Amino acid sequence: MTSVLNCSDSPTASSSDAGVVASLVDLSRDLQKSMLALRSEFMSEDGRGVDYVAMRSSSLFDDYKAKAERLQAADVSTIAGDDHKAFFINIYNALTVHGLMALPSVPSSVLEVQDFWKKTSYRIGAHVYSLDDIEHGILRVNKVHPASKKSQFAEGDPRIQFCCSRVDPRIHFALVCGAKSCPPVRVYDGAKIDAGLSRAAKSFCSQEIEVNLDEKKVIMSKIFEWYGGDFGDTATDVLKYCLDYLAGKQKENLQMLLDQCGSSLKVEYKPYNWQLNKT
Incomplete structure (x- = not known):
């Protein structure tokens, strides 16, 4: 499995000799444009399917890789706030796609690739960031990893300085790990990150939360189980958080059950479909 990708897809990729760019903001915008072009050409209209085979041999993907190579000369300290959050969300999603296409053949499921999230990485400036580093270290502010049960970055890790200032639970409606249930x-x-994440939250919650009035239960995506602590202390807190992103009958019915049952409301989690999100 390739460790550090950037442009060359080489496990020995190292920091560029071109020096440090003045700002990561401009490069981030260039990468956004490249990713938008790839999405338009090789992804389904709803964004849930990716044509990995066609993308791998395209000039648009070559253009993306050329821009990704410039990350090795980037200075992460030159990007902050909402630009910082958007940059790392976009890089996570792009790195997932890049990592899958760097494999000898496209798998049926990301679970077939050993340590995919631990090893699939980009060098950004002075440091290497794996998918796990970006999600659990940077974006989740070094909170406990749901699988390892420990913080992503150890005490003294220099990448801690680049963690977001707080956890925005809406990132879980934006990060794509390569599975159909993502x-x-x-x-x-x-x-426009706040509006963009709110739209993503409304879309995800409307599709992934089922309210059953007859059985007085709610059925939700496993994401709400794995990362429940990012939304609140209890399953009830998670549901109350999601109310803001529901509408119509769905919101009305959930509010009704919360009022009737409170903390005793039954919550079930859907099986996660780990099949690759390919067209």
Whole structure:
């Protein structure tokens, strides 16, 4: 399994000799444009399916890889706030796709690839960031990894300085790990990140939360079980958080059950479909 990708797909890729760019903001915008072009050409309209085979041999993907190579000379400290959040969400999703296409053949499921999220990485400036580093270290502010039960970055890790200032639970409606049960692939703009993440939250919650009034239970995506602590202390807290992103009868019915049952409301989690999100 390739460790560090960037442009060359080489496990020995190292920091560029071109020096450090003045700002990561401009490069982030260039990468956004490239990812939007790839999404338009090789992904289904709803963003849930990717044509990995066609993308791998395309000039658009060559253009993306050329831009990704410039990450090795980037200075992460030059990007902050909403631009920082959007950059790392976009890089996570792009790295997932890049990592799958760097394999000898496209798998049927990401689970077939040993340590995919631990080893699939980009060098960004002075440090290497794996998919796990980006999600659990940077975006989740070094909270406990649901699988390893420990923080992603050890004490003293220099990458801790680049963690987001707080956890925004809506990232879970934006990060795409390559499975069919993941949210759709979207490209986020720092200037519009709040509206973009809210749209993603509304779309995901409306599709992944089922309210059964007769049985007085709610059926939800496994994402809400794995990362429940990012939304609140209890399953009830998670449901209350999601109310803001529901509408119509779905919201009305969930509110009714919460009022009737409170913390005793039964919650079940759907099996996660790990089949690859390919067209």
